[in-house]
Amino acid sequence: MRVPMSALAAAAAMTVSGQALAWSLEEAAAPYEGTTIKAIFLDRPGYAAAAELIPEFEERTGIDVTWETLPYENSRERQVLNFVGGGDIDVVLVDVVWIGEFAANGWVTPMSEFYEDEDLADPDLNLDDFFPVLLESFGTWDEVVYGLPFDNYSGLLYYNECMLEEAGFDGPPQTWTELLEDYGPALTDADSDRYAFALQSRRGETQSADSFMRVLWPFGGSLLDENFRSNLTSEESLRGLRFRQELMDYMPPGIVDYDHAEAVDALAQGQVAMITEWSAFYPTLADPDQSRITDCLGVTTEPEGPAGLKPALGGFSLAISSQSSPAQQAAAWLFIQWITSQDKARDYVEAGGVSGRMSVYEDEQLLEEYPYIEPMVQSWQADTAVPDFRPRFPEWPELSEIIALYGTRMMLGELGVEEGARELGEEVEQVLEEAGYYSGDKPLLK
Template sequence: MKKVLSFLLVVFLLFGTSLFSQPYKGTTIKVLVWDDALTIAVDSMIKDFENKTGIKVILERLPSGSMLEKTALSVSMNKTDYDLVAVDEPFIPQFGNLFIPYSDWPEGKVFEKIDLETDLISGVAEGSYWNGEYRGLPINGNVYVWMTRKDIVNNYKYKEEFHKQYGYELDIPKTFDQLLDISKFLSSKGIYGFAPFTKNAEGATCEAIFMFEAYGTNVLEKNGDSYKVVLDKEKAIQAMNMYKELCKYAPPGWQDMGHSERIAYFNQGKVFSMFQWPAMIPDHEDFEKSVAAGKIHYSAPPAGPAKKAAIRGTWMLGIPKASKNQAAAAEFAYWWSSYEAGKDLVKAGMTPARRDLLLAPEFVSEKPYFLGIFESMNYSVSRPRFEHYAEISDVIKVNWLAGVTGRLTPEVAIDNIIKGVNEVLVRYGY
């Protein structure tokens, strides 16, 4: 009899405790996220979350370019098809008011609620801030990171020649002026100093804002319930002219250069310095793909006359106000952002927002660019915060590219940006 009781006790400890510790048993949530290596990894780990909470998760992954339209069609103030939605930072003003402010999220029953201001690295939380509230939980530390070939700056012969020509030491460029000097110098060595982003895509808007901010100006300012175009024409023209100068030392075809072209040139060892998004950096550190692997220094971008500026592009998890499963949705977000889950997700390619993950020695030794992310986030800036951001972005992108590639003069291009953004504001009653 004692043996039977002992056996039953073991069974209870193994299975019974698990059942009683599932506070949401019988609950199903639907989650909408972008599709990449990170969310595939999240999907593969969901069973663990379900076992610990009793929550059944239906995870829908879409290409990031389809997320805006899907969210607009699926989430409103009174109705939602999803209990948790991932939102790209520039579109938080468009959807922010449809989500429960993070301060109103319930405490977790299984996983701990994240403190946005102490648990996350500096700059990340600001990506989810809109109209006086954090609108959700930022889930990644996505920001411009500057990559520089350290083997080039450490080349003794180059150092000697450069110092003779320019009067200062060849090193990681701290300013755009230094980057331009180094680019000119390396052009005689068969090395391109810089690789721009000039595809007709969102990345071109990012480049424009990155340069404007470094030169001490931005496009749009919110004053109470109104908006004002604040782009300083003189500073914006200076920013564009510097970008044009750097492009003189870019690879052939720079006038239509996207991520794939930039990655290829850098991996072939032909480019000295450029920005990169964290999710793409592992490709540069793959010794089978890149001759630059192991030879890259990661930092914040060079400074303009005003400051250093790194474009931020975090994703936020938001709980629609219309969701009927808000507590369960919050629990899933807490699990995703937990240290325990994060350790596995980092190995799958996540750029963590948590300080204790990004700066963990075990990860920094494997992923030295984590320190570059940490540094860059201290200088992070956002794209214009506006409910109809996509229209603002189109105006900036089209005219920035026209000015940079010479289809318009910088003066006309900047005038067009100011005029076009004002027209968008008027269209929406501002």
């Protein structure tokens, strides 16, 4: 999917306008002084980073920014109830797999309404500076930009260098096969409660996205084929799911109850030697108040599979509620434009966020200070990133629940891999058939 050139051209054209050259945030915000807007935040480092920067925005604009902090698992439902029943959210948090649902229902407003308004659009907006995979995946639906990338993730391999060296390794595994066959046995000692790896797999979106989908793509598999039929019984998909079952021998007991916090803490406290987690968790693992392994912390790309490097892709955009008043929509745009801007990107990174701006990562000092950046940027390249790591259509939330159920049962051994893949695929196709994907009622590509 590509951002329409008309949108980029409109934003770029404003740089030659005399009015645009005189643009300032203070003047643009003057009509909205005293306006209060509300955002949905998560309890994650990127949102704490935004909260640290918000007082500057409020001082410069006179716009009050409030937010409600929720667990990820409750954030979509909270916003959907708000849209359906009418509510108080102005700055909408959009996960990569919610963009289709939110856009198709008209719950978010096209960004062109704001970046084509010379009074509101910063001439330095520069949409081209966002990593294309982030702007397309998190903020764009049916070639319309609805949100700007804000809290951006790539799956990375975090590891305890000291544990690996003690086991005789001079670096992390390059492939998933190496991790399983060589590192797994050498780093696991169940009697001492030490394990090679932890794959966060709690039932819910963590199971469906961070565990189940993570082992499909590197092995050449996928949830669906090009016709939106289940691809789970393909040999490639089955190979990835079998691999996950084998890897459980080297993970802590009860891994199906591990969410992000448990996986990160297991590495931080020295219980496990490696985890694959989002880039946004680097500040937590590097914080000596939260981690015992700061002097031993290493980070690199996720291991490669038979299909190459296909790391997990996740993240959010900030969008504007279509139900907010015109003044709140304008104020929300000014905030979103500012917090995701090139000008604030370095401040955001230094406060603990992960910017979606390409230019900020050209800073050699940042690259040296934050070693997660280089593998993260590598993971966002066009030949590596998987934009549809999770399907982005409106039916994903329903499919996610089904995948979480079957994925958990498969890990627990209640269903064999082949049986579980077949039954899961059948339920997935039933949902998509009822939604009209096989009758021509819906386009297959967005």
